[in-house]
Amino acid sequence: MQNMFGPVLIVIVAILFFGTIFGICYLYFTSRTRERLALVERGLDPNFFRPRRTALKYGMVIFSVVLGMTIGDFIPWRYAIGVPLGVMLGGLSLILYYFIIDKRLGKQDEA
Structure with a gap:
């Protein structure tokens, strides 16, 4: 059955x-x-x-994560550092994006 x-x-x-x-x-x-x-x-x-200007944010994050993982693959250490380095650079790119947008919005408010 x-x-x-x-x-x-x-x-x-x-x-x-x-x-x-x-x-x-x-x-x-x-x-x-x-x-x-x-x-x-x-x-x-x-x-x-x-949301405004999201293409810049996504582009910066994707580029920095891939860059960090690529750099991490070329570092001749014993431990895998590519993913943590990619996440760290992704976070740094978001912080940089915040300052870029803050500066642009500040210029628009003054004008």
Whole structure:
């Protein structure tokens, strides 16, 4: 006699997994729409919460993490230092990004 619970269990897990993904996406988009409608009703710009200059931030972080991991691979030590060095340089790039944006926003406020 064959075990029929295997395929049934896989189907149930797949349905639950994709149902959860759908539920999260549905709640995210409906709450975002409600929030924007509330902003429009109050007379505010609906793109008020849209992040600005994120491409610079992501570019800096990705470049510095890859650079740190590459440098860590070339250091002739006994221990693996590539990942910690990449994480450290990624954090430093976020700090540098903060100062760059702070300086740019300060110039815009003065003008």
